[in-house]
Amino acid sequence: MSHDHSPQRAPAKSASVDALPPVEQHARQYATVRQAHETELIEDYVELIGDLLTHRGEARAADIAARMGVSQATVSKMIRRLNELELVTSRPYRSLFLTEAGTAMAARSRKRHDIVLHFLRALGVGDDAARIDAEGMEHHVSDETLGIMQRFMAAAPRQGSD
Amino acid sequence: MSHDHSPQRAPAKSASVDALPPVEQHARQYATVRQAHETELIEDYVELIGDLLTHRGEARAADIAARMGVSQATVSKMIRRLNELELVTSRPYRSLFLTEAGTAMAARSRKRHDIVLHFLRALGVGDDAARIDAEGMEHHVSDETLGIMQRFMAAAPRQGSD
DNA sequence: ACACAAAGTAAGCCTTGGCTAAGTTTAGAG
DNA sequence: CTCTAAACTTAGCCAAGGCTTACTTTGTGT
Numbered sequence A, B: 001m002s003h004d005h006s007p008q009r010a011p012a013k014s015a016s017v018d019a020l021p022p023v024e025q026h027a028r029q030y031a032t033v034r035q036a037h038e039t040e041l042i043e044d045y046v047e048l049i050g051d052l053l054t055h056r057g058e059a060r061a062a063d064i065a066a067r068m069g070v071s072q073a074t075v076s077k078m079i080r081r082l083n084e085l086e087l088v089t090s091r092p093y094r095s096l097f098l099t100e101a102g103t104a105m106a107a108r109s110r111k112r113h114d115i116v117l118h119f120l121r122a123l124g125v126g127d128d129a130a131r132i133d134a135e136g137m138e139h140h141v142s143d144e145t146l147g148i149m150q151r152f153m154a155a156a157p158r159q160g161s162d
Numbered sequence C: 001a002c003a004c005a006a007a008g009t010a011a012g013c014c015t016t017g018g019c020t021a022a023g024t025t026t027a028g029a030g
Numbered sequence D: 001c002t003c004t005a006a007a008c009t010t011a012g013c014c015a016a017g018g019c020t021t022a023c024t025t026t027g028t029g030t
Helices: A023-056 A061-068 A072-084 A100-123 A127-140 A143-155 B023-056 B061-068 B072-084 B100-123 B127-140 B143-155
Strands: none
Touching: A023 A061, A023 A072, A023 A100, A023 A127, A023 B023, A023 B061, A023 B127, A061 A072, A061 B023, A100 A127, A100 A143, A100 B143, A127 B023, A127 B127, A127 B143, A143 B100, A143 B127, B023 B061, B023 B072, B023 B100, B023 B127, B061 B072, B100 B127, B100 B143
């Protein structure tokens, strides 16, 4: 807001950001980001597990490790956490399954991810960059923005689906 | 990646997301995100310090703590890190200054941040959401996407502002 | 001039999410 | 049936980024 049309404005280029936000608002912004960080990794794991179940029929720790690019030990530890959070069920040395909560989280993440990825591609971003950006961005996009992205794609004519 | 002629392909509806990416590519995506995470906080601090210097004339730990929404002790520890990274210079109990490298990083971050924020607003995202989303997204947007956002804004008529 | 509040620092604790190294279980080849 | 490789787990290490509590420094008000 406050887009003012004064004839001569100092640096003129970027009107909206040249003042610092009020302290509490600023702090809330960072707090929101910090909070997102805490759930990010969890969501990534759950989403990946869901994808593996869908596309491979099972989710094994070795696959997760390979796809996440981390050691099996790291995955093993993470699975324990996911278990405690009741997002997956697992028996030792067996592949995993998502709980109901896990399934819901996977679906939610998958959807956000897809919207962001498709949006970037609709915008004209190349495949590689779009994938990487989507992976990083998906946890930081509000529902409001997500909705706008969807509307944008509905309106957008092109982006040729290859 | 535009077209894949492998013999068996899942239903071609929304072609881009229904198959898992190759393992190495997938791993690289996550690695990129992990990497971004490591620098994110650093960039946020440096950007904020730059903003405080610009808008307040000085950057004191107490202000940083208030704006980041963390304790002074946390800021103090962080400043030590920034010092080690030669991004800021500081004398005990005095306010800080950015080194050349710090100044450059602040400018880069500020610019990314502004582009993302303005882009979101141009898309029609409300101010509060746009600020929060921009704060989270800025570290995960590739140069390619950033360029496209700029072009988009140059082409787009201003949406809901004023 | 000095006391005292505000600002800053230091020490020590916790949790996360990586890692390696070493041990256990599973499953498949011979 | 046995042996071995791959899959998995466990233990223990590390760094980062929070926190609190306790201390020091700075600078201001009377």
